[in-house]
Amino acid sequence: MTHVITNYLTGILIVIGAAFALVASVGLLRLPEFYTRMHAASKAGTLGACVMLIAVAVYTDDTAVASRALAGVIFFLLTAPISAHLLAKAAYAAGYPLWEGSVHDEMPPRAAHKDE
Amino acid sequence: MSGSETFLGGAVTVALGLLCLSFLVTVYRVVRGPTLPDRIVALDMLVAVALGFIAVIGIRTGITLYIDVAIALGLVGFLATVAFARFVLSRGSYREKNAAEGETAPSNPEVKL
Numbered sequence: 001m002t003h004v005i006t007n008y009l010t011g012i013l014i015v016i017g018a019a020f021a022l023v024a025s026v027g028l029l030r031l032p033e034f035y036t037r038m039h040a041a042s043k044a045g046t047l048g049a050c051v052m053l054i055a056v057a058v059y060t061d062d063t064a065v066a067s068r069a070l071a072g073v074i075f076f077l078l079t080a081p082i083s084a085h086l087l088a089k090a091a092y093a094a095g096y097p098l099w100e101g102s103v104h105d106e107m108p109p110r111a112a113h114k115d116e
Numbered sequence: 117m118s119g120s121e122t123f124l125g126g127a128v129t130v131a132l133g134l135l136c137l138s139f140l141v142t143v144y145r146v147v148r149g150p151t152l153p154d155r156i157v158a159l160d161m162l163v164a165v166a167l168g169f170i171a172v173i174g175i176r177t178g179i180t181l182y183i184d185v186a187i188a189l190g191l192v193g194f195l196a197t198v199a200f201a202r203f204v205l206s207r208g209s210y211r212e213k214n215a216a217e218g219e220t221a222p223s224n225p226e227v228k229l
Binding site for chain 2: 003004007008010011012014015017018019021022024025026028029034037038041042045046048049052053055056059060065068069071072075079080082083084086087089090091093094095096
């Protein structure tokens with residue numbers, strides 16, 4: 001009985017995770033410029049990978065494997081925002097332009113960067 | 117072969133198909149991407165898609181060693197993105213380079229990297 005529930009839950013979770021990965025890559029394809037593409041990839045892509053790792057943790061009978069999968073989820077959730085933020089900050093400091101349809105720039109003095 | 121196992125097999129097949137599609141779309145962005153940060157973001161996304169592939173293959177084959185591979189791949193992807201961000205920062209201004217390349221005759225060629 002437990003196996004039946006586990007199998008259904010795992011199947012649902014991996015399909016949801018793969019759908020999120022597909023949504024993230026479609027956003028990467030369709031959005032107009034770098035900053036909006038990064039918004040799609042770093043949120044939906046991270047969620048997709050994490051949901052699929054949680055599916056492994058649900059599926060397995062071994063506590064060691066489940067805990068390692070959950071540790072991987074936590075690690076990925078911790079590192080993805082850091083790398084996305086660092087990359088956006090670097091691209092902004094290097095002067096990559098925003099999309100012309102953008103309505104607001106929170107960091108207007110673009111030239112005043114101390115590393116330049 | 118019970119009903120739940122059939123459902124899980126079908127779900128694995130569907131998930132592999134969706135992941136293949138998203139992998140191809142992301143590779144298109146890596147190849148096409150007009151700027152370097154676009155390519156870096158797409159490579160980061162490729163790591164996430166590869167993590168999904170590893171998880172699905174781990175469920176399908178039952179080999180749990182794949183989870184360690186996933187953790188190591190996540191670490192490598194994070195470090196690569198951080199290193200690429202430093203590279204983007206240290207490569208210099210995108211605007212100056214574009215302005216230099218926009219002119220037909222570059223008056224100061226030392227600006228171009």
